[in-house]
Amino acid sequence: MPGDDEINFTILSVPNIHQELPFKSPVLRAEYFSFILTKKGSGVYKLDDNTFPFGDKSIYFTNPGHIKSYELYSSKEAQIIMLTEKFLQENVHPEIYSEFPFLLAEIVPPNEQTETEFKELEMLFNQVDFEFKNDSKYKDKVIGNMILILLMKIKERFWANYNPLVEGEHSSRIVKSFKKILESEFKKILGDKQGHVKLQAQYFAEQLNLHPNYLNSVLKSKTGRTLSDWISQRTLSVSKSLLVDSSLSLKEISYLLGYSEPTHFSRFFKKNTKLSPRAFRTANKRL
Template sequence: MPVDDEINFTILSVPDIHPEIPFKSPVLRAEYFSFILTKEGSGEYNLGDNTFPFGNRSIYFTNPGHIKSYELFSSKEAQIIMLTEKFLQENVHPQIYNEFPFLLAEIVPPNEQTETEFKELEMLFDQVGFEFKNNSKYKDKIIGNMILVLLMKIKEWFWANYNPLVEGEHNSRIVKSFKRTLESEFKKILGDKQGQVNLQAQYFAERLNLHPNYLNSVLKNKTGRTLSDWISQRTLSVSKSLLVDSSLSLKEISYLLGYSEPTHFSRFFKKNTKLSPRAFRAAHKSP
């Protein structure tokens, strides 16, 4: 169920939206964050090749871009908060991922809380639900402050048990998959020179079923280069090859590389080489 269109936020009772138990969801890709608090219930969350069982007094969250499914074996009392990145940035913290980097993590199992900890989270969810039903003109900010407290609690309790080795292995696979995807995109033009590459960050993130910010974070942490750096450097390498080893016009090369106008390509090329494409071709082309 999508979040509210107006404020990019909603909170729901899980038994209300899934009255028939057991329930097995289809595989889905959500474009919002989910925080699921289960007071009494059990089931499994499936994320890629990982299956995470959960039970009473547990909390679990997923971020945008996840390919996931879930199965409910029982669900007597549980709540789910769904909110967008936009809501978090506008009402919780403008640099949300700097303050709470765990929101970008891909593999985080459900966390079972002590009775005392769970009561604190339950009170927070209940208060968020109460404010969500109010018509206060400050509703978004009030809820945003409560979500801030929720994130602080998760950071304190949940994140302490995070296993970085699991994420490290997962991130290494992401880097390899990205490199393969990047190369496969350029093969479109390095072969028969008939295709046109898509060099948008969103495109690569969607191909890998990841959130763009998460993909960028993984690449930067693992390789020292951002997503934009990887795309730009490979584009520059391929453009040099096309200028030197082909007779394609600048307009044709610009098109193949996904530029709408040759002037855009020329600006990119000169910024990175200090030479215009024509000058570079003239300097390196064999007589």
């Protein structure tokens, strides 16, 4: 969250933090979730290449990893909740994305509420604000239960038919960006024979400004495959190509693929093919 990596939850009054209007925010890539409830106000949210106008009685949420900004034209009554994946998992639900897959949605326009619907959400936000200012030792758990209700309301009203796999097949920016980086790393091997490539989960997450756990959840939800699955399957495919179509030694191939020891590579290869790299090379040698 802004200026303090130790803060996992906060709720703020938008008019209090933006007293001079109109206001145009800088472009940023946040590492937290945000839920914005606007009772009276207007402006636009910009998410990657999308622009969403919003007005009175609307709710909007964003998740980590996106390039985002916003403009406020007016803001008389509005609140924003910002919380991290850690807070959600520890205080709302340990399998937060399984229970609420819409949290992985990448394109989420603001949703305008009816008067009755908005009042329910407003009561929740106000109660969260009250508990946040309280010094109870159970504060996080109490707030977590209220966030659970908020997520249930959102799930019930707007996301009953949300299917992250369908979104992933068509327009997932995070999945596309990950695949591009993955291919770039392997291009160094197949094209330029440059090692030592970086095939660790942490590396890919850092390139996308995401937590490794969040990136893994996005990939698993939207493609059905985990981060390690993607890396392993591509590593296996490229290693087969190098064994058959190059004269590189097993030690050189191991190094190119990021393994510190050839025995580690051999163990990985045999586990996935039932053959040692040497036996696979012999069996598939070009005539």
